[in-house]
Amino acid sequence: MSTADIKLNPVEVEKLKAACAELNNEPGELINALHKAQSLFGYLPAEVQEIIAEEMNVPVAKVYGVVTFYSFFTMTPKGKHPISICTGTACYVRGADKVVEEFKKKLNLEVGETSEDGKFSLSCLRCVGACGLAPVVMVGEKVYGRVSPDGVAEILEEYAD
Amino acid sequence: MEFVNLIIDKKPVKVKKGTTVLHAAKEAGIDIPTLCYMKLDDVGIENKPGGCRICVVECKGRKNLAPSCATEATEGMEITTNSMRVLNARRTVMELILSDHPSDCLVCAKSGNCELQDMAHKLGVRDIPFKGEQSTYKEDFSPSIIRDMDKCIMCRRCEMMCNKVQTVGALWAINRGFESVVSPAFEMDLEKSTCTYCGQCVAVCPTAALTEVDHTKNIIRALADPNKTVVVQAAPAVRAALGEEFGMEPGTLVTGKMAAALRALGFNSVFDTDFSADLTIMEEGTELLGRLQKHLDGDKTVKLPMLTSCCPGWVNFFEKQFPDMLDIPSTARSPQQMFGSIAKTYYADKIGVKREDMVVVSVMPCLAKKYECQRDEFKVDGNPDVDYSISTRELADLIKGANIDFNKLPDEDFDDPLGESTGAGVIFGATGGVIEAACRTAYEVFTKKKLEKVDFEQLRGMEGIRSATIDFDGLPIKIGIAHGLGNARKLLEDIRAGKSEYHAIEIMACPGGCIGGGGQPLHHGDSSILKARTAAIYREDANKPIRKSHENPSIVKLYKEFLGEPCGEKSHKLLHTHYFDQNKK
Incomplete structure (x- = not known):
C-alpha cells in the first residue's frame, strides 16, 4: 500500500511524530499536523502524509483529500531559493503581474513549480505587510522592494553561484 | 416528545x-x-x-x-x-x-x-444549455470494481460508506471546485489502496462511476465451448434477491426458477453454494470445537474467540488493517472456494473430466468474491478452483440476454451431489446465519445430544453488533456478531486490547450480511428491501426438511467417499487456507 520512495531525514521524522504527539494524535488536529509537517519538510510528499495518517489515526485518503483541498499545502518541494511574489492589492496595482511574468520567462517556470535543478521555486503570496515597498518579492527570507520587471535579472544574478 | x-x-x-x-x-x-x-x-x-x-x-x-x-x-x-x-x-x-x-x-x-x-x-430536462469543460479522469480497473470518475457527480455516498460505515478509508474527496472528485490517496489505483472490494460503494453509487467488473462475456464464451464442462454454484443470498431484477416483490424466493434459468443458460451442472456452506460448517465448526476443547483443557496458546472467514471483504479487511491478528480467524475457506475445490477434485473425478476442461462459475451477491477466486492460494498450477464469479445483477443480465422469460420458468431442483443442502446452508446469506448454522452442528457434536429447537432467534436481527450466550448443555458459549466492517473493527479492537469475552464471532462485511452485498440488485436506499430479503432467507430455512449441516446426506457421503474426517489431512489441503499481511505485497 505504501507509495514511499523518498528517503526522509529520520531526525525530521522524529520531530514530526513528536509534533503529532503534542497534538494528542487527535484526528481533529489533522490540519495543524499538516502545517507542522510543511514547516519541517517545506512540502508534503506522500511519505510524510502516510506518517501523519498513521500518527493522527486518519485514513491516508483523507489526509490527501485535505492536502489537495487547501491551496496552502503543497506536494511540490520548494527550491533552494524559494521566490515569492506578492500579488496582494497594493503590489498588484503597482505591476506585480508583470514581475511574475518576467520571473516565469527568465526561469522558464509556472507559478507553483520548482526548477529541475531544485534551485528556484516560484510562488505568489498575498501581502507581506510591506505595501510601502510594493511590488514586493521575497527570495527565501530576503525582501526586495519596488521590483520592476527590469530588476528581475539583477535579483536572480545574486543567486547565480 | x-x-x-x-x-x-x-x-x-x-x-x-x-x-x-x-x-x-x-x-x-x-x-x-x-x-x-x-x-x-x-x-x-x-x-x-x-x-x-x-x-x-x-x-x-x-x-x-x-x-x-x-x-x-x-x-x-x-x-x-x-x-x-x-x-x-x-x-x-x-x-x-x-x-x-x-x-x-x-x-x-x-x-x-x-x-x-x-x-x-x-425533472423534465430536455436540453443541456450549459456547454463547458468536462472533467476527465483515468479509468481504474481492479479485480472487482471499476472506477470511471468521469461519471462521478460528487454525491459522496461512496465516501460515506467507505469511511463511516465500513471504516475502510480507501476513498475520500480530493481537490476543490471543478477538479474535485472521490479518489484513493494520491490517486493511486483502488488495487493498491486499503479497499476490501466489499462493493458497498458500488451498491450506493447513483451513476456508473463505480461498477463491477463484468464477467458475463467470459461465461457466454465458456458455455459456447463444446470442450468445456461448465459447472455453476449459486450463493444463498442470490435466491432472495434475483427476482427483483425481473419485477418481483423484494423478498420473493426464486430458488427453483433460478435453478431452471441456470440450466436453460446451458450450464452442465447446476449446483448450490448452500452445499458448500454446509461443508464450511463441518470444517469451521470442527475447528471451533477443537479450539474450544483445548481452551477448556487449559491450553493458553489457543486463540479465542475464533472469527468466521467466509466473507472475502472481511478477510481483505483484516489482512490489510489487522495484520497482527491473522491467527484469529478460522482457517476454513469460504463456501465459494470450498465448492470450487471439491468441484475440481471430487466431482471432476466422479464424472471423468480433467481439471483444465472444467469451468467453475459462481453467482454471488458479492464483488469481493471476484477478487477472492483470483487469489493464488486458490489455484492449482495456475488453474483457479473458481474460474469466474458473477454478481446477482450479472446473472440477471445473462438471463435477459438469453431470451429467458424468468417469470414463466417452472421451479426446478439443483443437481446432485453438490446441489443438496440444508436450512443451515441457506442462512449463510443473512447476518448471524453462519454462526447460527455453526451452533446447530456444534451443539450436537459437542453435547452428543439432539438439539430440540434449531432456531436461535437471539442470533438474528439487524443491530450492527449483537451478542448472545448459547447454553451448550451447561457450558455457556458466548457468541458475537458484527455486520458492516465498522462494527467488525470495534470487536477487533476489543480483541486486540484483550477485552473480548467471546468464544466465537461472526463477521460479515456488508450491512445485513450477504443479502445486502455489493453484487445484489440495487436497493436505491430502501432498507425495507434488505429486511424482505432477510425474511426470505429464514423462510427458505424453515421450509427445508433438513436444517443441520452435518445431516446433509451428500456431505456425509463426501466425507465417507473422499475427505475422511473434518479438519483431517485432505480437508486441510483442500478446504483450508492461510492469511497474509497484504501490506507486504
Missing part, C-alpha cells in the same frame, strides 16, 4: 422536533426529489452532505432556497416544494450537473438503473 408545527405546500404538518424538512414532507405525502441524499433506516446509514441541491425548497422569510435534506423543520415554517422558482432552480441544478457528465446513456452500464438518468427525466 417535543413536536413542531409547520406548513408544507399549504398542508399543516406536525412532526417530531429534529425532523428534516425532507422527512416532514414525506410524512405529509410529499415526495421531494433527492439525488445525493440516501438513508438506510434499519442499519443506521444516512448520507446528507447537502451537496447536490436537487432537494431545494422555498422557505418563507428566507432569501435563499434551502436544501430540505439538511434543513431542520421548525415551528411556524412555511415551505413550498413545487413553486415556479423551486422547479426552475431544481432543473438548472440538474442541467449543470449534466453539463459535466458524459452523455453516453445508450451504452452505459447503468442505463435504466441510474438515479441521475431517472432524476433528469423526472
